[in-house]
Amino acid sequence: RYRDPDAAEKMNPFAEQEAWEEHQIGKANLKFGSKDRKSRSDDYQFVFEDQIEFIKAAVMDGVNVDQEPSTDSIEKTMANSAFEKLQEDRKTLPMYPYRDDLLQAVNDHQVLVIVGETGSGKTTQIPQYLHEAGYTKRGKASPIALAASEEPQEGEYRRQNICLSQGHVSQEMNIWVLGTFLPIGCTQPRRVAAMSVAARVSQEMGVKLGHEVGYSIRFEDCTSEKTILKYMTDGMLLREFLGEPDLASYSVIMVDEAHERTLSTDILFGLDISRFRPDLKLLISSATLDAEKFSDYFDCAPIFKIPGRRFPVEIHYTKAPEADYLDAAVVTALQIHVTQPPGDGDILIFLTGQEEIETAEEIIKHRIKGLGTKIAELIICPIYANLPTELQAKIFEPTPEGARKVVLATNIAETSLTIDGIKYVIDPGFSKMKSYNPRTGMESLLVAPISKASANQRAGRSGRTGPGKCFRLYTAYNYMNDLEDNTVPEIQRTNLANVVLSLKSLGIHDLLNFDFMDPPPAEALLKALELLFALSALNKLGELTKVGRRMAEFPLDPMLSKMIVASDKYKCSDEIISIAAMLSVGNSIFYRPKDKQVHADNARMNFHVGNVGDHIALLKVRFLMITTLFWHIIFLVYSSWRETNFSTQWCYENYIQVRSMKRARDIRDQLEGLLERVEIELTSNDNDYEAIKKAITSGFFPHSAKLQKNGSYRTIKHPQTVNVHPSSGLAQVLPRWVVYHELVLTTKEYMRQVVHLFPLIFLFLISFSVTLAVMIHRDFNWGLSWQVTELKPDWLVEIAPHYYQLKDVEDSSSKKMPRGTGRAS
Numbered sequence: 001r002y003r004d005p006d007a008a009e010k011m012n013p014f015a016e017q018e019a020w021e022e023h024q025i026g027k028a029n030l031k032f033g034s035k036d037r038k039s040r041s042d043d044y045q046f047v048f049e050d051q052i053e054f055i056k057a058a059v060m061d062g063v064n065v066d067q068e069p070s071t072d073s074i075e076k077t078m079a080n081s082a083f084e085k086l087q088e089d090r091k092t093l094p095m096y097p098y099r100d101d102l103l104q105a106v107n108d109h110q111v112l113v114i115v116g117e118t119g120s121g122k123t124t125q126i127p128q129y130l131h132e133a134g135y136t137k138r139g140k141a142s143p144i145a146l147a148a149s150e151e152p153q154e155g156e157y158r159r160q161n162i163c164l165s166q167g168h169v170s171q172e173m174n175i176w177v178l179g180t181f182l183p184i185g186c187t188q189p190r191r192v193a194a195m196s197v198a199a200r201v202s203q204e205m206g207v208k209l210g211h212e213v214g215y216s217i218r219f220e221d222c223t224s225e226k227t228i229l230k231y232m233t234d235g236m237l238l239r240e241f242l243g244e245p246d247l248a249s250y251s252v253i254m255v256d257e258a259h260e261r262t263l264s265t266d267i268l269f270g271l272d273i274s275r276f277r278p279d280l281k282l283l284i285s286s287a288t289l290d291a292e293k294f295s296d297y298f299d300c301a302p303i304f305k306i307p308g309r310r311f312p313v314e315i316h317y318t319k320a321p322e323a324d325y326l327d328a329a330v331v332t333a334l335q336i337h338v339t340q341p342p343g344d345g346d347i348l349i350f351l352t353g354q355e356e357i358e359t360a361e362e363i364i365k366h367r368i369k370g371l372g373t374k375i376a377e378l379i380i381c382p383i384y385a386n387l388p389t390e391l392q393a394k395i396f397e398p399t400p401e402g403a404r405k406v407v408l409a410t411n412i413a414e415t416s417l418t419i420d421g422i423k424y425v426i427d428p429g430f431s432k433m434k435s436y437n438p439r440t441g442m443e444s445l446l447v448a449p450i451s452k453a454s455a456n457q458r459a460g461r462s463g464r465t466g467p468g469k470c471f472r473l474y475t476a477y478n479y480m481n482d483l484e485d486n487t488v489p490e491i492q493r494t495n496l497a498n499v500v501l502s503l504k505s506l507g508i509h510d511l512l513n514f515d516f517m518d519p520p521p522a523e524a525l526l527k528a529l530e531l532l533f534a535l536s537a538l539n540k541l542g543e544l545t546k547v548g549r550r551m552a553e554f555p556l557d558p559m560l561s562k563m564i565v566a567s568d569k570y571k572c573s574d575e576i577i578s579i580a581a582m583l584s585v586g587n588s589i590f591y592r593p594k595d596k597q598v599h600a601d602n603a604r605m606n607f608h609v610g611n612v613g614d615h616i617a618l619l620k621v622r623f624l625m626i627t628t629l630f631w632h633i634i635f636l637v638y639s640s641w642r643e644t645n646f647s648t649q650w651c652y653e654n655y656i657q658v659r660s661m662k663r664a665r666d667i668r669d670q671l672e673g674l675l676e677r678v679e680i681e682l683t684s685n686d687n688d689y690e691a692i693k694k695a696i697t698s699g700f701f702p703h704s705a706k707l708q709k710n711g712s713y714r715t716i717k718h719p720q721t722v723n724v725h726p727s728s729g730l731a732q733v734l735p736r737w738v739v740y741h742e743l744v745l746t747t748k749e750y751m752r753q754v755v756h757l758f759p760l761i762f763l764f765l766i767s768f769s770v771t772l773a774v775m776i777h778r779d780f781n782w783g784l785s786w787q788v789t790e791l792k793p794d795w796l797v798e799i800a801p802h803y804y805q806l807k808d809v810e811d812s813s814s815k816k817m818p819r820g821t822g823r824a825s
């Protein structure tokens, strides 16, 4: 192993060659047989001439060939002592004693179900064990290697340095091999988990993140040609599968956190990814014991159990339901902190999302100040999906002597991430869940009670290193009677349009008979087909159309993809991909520091607020979220930023999050690349807002709504009343006809009601707020008032004649909207 990259450079006779190859063999442009390469391979020909047969034989056998793909450029990223400490730590994990047994089991079976308590080392260790055991090397079943003098056919050939040994003589050489080393892919349901686990494993292996160990999440690929351990979201693996159905570039796929039963994981299972490749190992790992279900599904695949170490956990319930669980959680945490000696253990609080976590952080900081200076230090560590990468590492840092850590986490800390040193868990009993109503086609994220299984996982987090305590902020009665046993798999409570489009593009037509582990409601499938048909992605026979094929190339929701595909017709793809990118960043574009709220708001617009209490402040945040989604605003933000040449200063001045903007720019770049792939020209239609609006309408016409006399909206297709949040101050300026991006719950209020009515919770159907009214007509002025005008309702008929009929959109004076009749079938 070379410590000094420069020295490696000098010692490696092929360095120049490799640099050249790296340049040549990018993922996208495999160019072979160029004149340039030929002349170079001729230079090296003498090395191989007499050994070609031997190399071929040796490489095909997979023996005697000691490939060192990853070592020549390994840079140690940390001091040796820290590195060795990590190696020692690895050996203390519950997984370690079973290393050899596990490797044996993987060797013996193609599909293996692995079950082990969270924190036993499944995610971080198993891929490393497999790598150490040689799974990342080219397997025996892989096709031939070519000597450098031979011309490879088009394909995934790579130039590789290999070391041949014959007796005691060994020689290094450079040949073309097919799939020289095959990475191990490990899927995670959450992006943060993929990123943080990859960071951890790269440390344990002493390599730079993104080199030998990397991660791949939507719109962010932190891997390289060298990557042998690749952590990715399950959604990314699904997308890769679309492009490469035999997953030929992997030696092992580990579907981790299978118990979470995310949509993508379930689809990957249904596709039976191991079927086409007898040499592909498929590991399914789960933290819970219902592994029999996975085993049954995979034709009785053997189950490998890693005995967990769990210390007893004392469980405390509240006597009565908590009116405000956030407050109760904070009070409980502070009580623990004040009454228990510091150094005795850290606290973990489960909350539902970023906003709640930020609020909790504020309240804790505020109250700690009030407790005076005698209190031991309390370090607050938030963790949620959008937390900036730099801050993610903080939760894993050991707590300093005399201090205590309180981790504020979403249910990402339930099984995906293990934080050492937690002794107290505070569980309010809620998490954010997607839910979908196939009848109305409405999807929403709502705060809902967790399941018993989740509650038990959460409690278990406190008993990892010693006896722990779990404080449940609900009653024992609630636990027994109101909580479901298990969380409903995502596939049964989500919009399936995206999945159906993917499956169709894989050539899977008979969706009703697709081998789902738990089938989704037939109604949801039909709804998805109906939507795709309306978007012209499918024809009447349910076959993928050219539009659908193009749409499937974009890793976006079908309506967004359709909007992009339609921008071709309206000659505004440049603007539309900016809008799509900004929408994909979500609601973290505007920055609203607590101490400069007024300035931040003024910088954006003036809107009226009453008294700025905590509650109103939160509502304002919500309002901002609503406004960020006005396409006109986000488009102006993006294009103004682009005009300043992506200036950071400009972002500061306008209270805009640089990080989000950079992410939007990245996404935009990728979308631009995809445009090329589907042969859509990048065209700008300067200031022709009508064209932009029409393109947006082409994607979002199923989401159209009309203003009612009372200020609420009524959706047109499946009539449903949706409310704009009353505090938003939007009422005066709402356009008569809108298409919206998505409907979001007014969570805060919902939650407050819900806590009082805990047992009734499942009956709660909530008021929605419109988050994207896309039709703003007049020019928008920064910091000044702005106006919105109607979408022309006849566009709906013009753009989607198969979906809307004139009578749907006629401006009748009657209050009742006519029911849609031009329903797609």
Ligand code: CDP
Binding pocket: 093, 116, 117, 118, 119, 120, 121, 122, 123, 124, 125, 196, 197, 199, 200, 396, 415, 416, 417, 418, 419, 420
């Ligand atoms: O996957 P499983 O829950 O079985 O365990 P793991 O995620 O592989 O975690 C094994 C150990 O690595 C735990 O002690 C974690 O605290 C540690 N770890 C860490 O320190 N930093 C990370 N980003 C991930 C894991």
Ligand code: MG
Binding pocket: 119, 122, 123, 124, 256, 257, 415, 416, 417
């Ligand atoms: Mg894990």
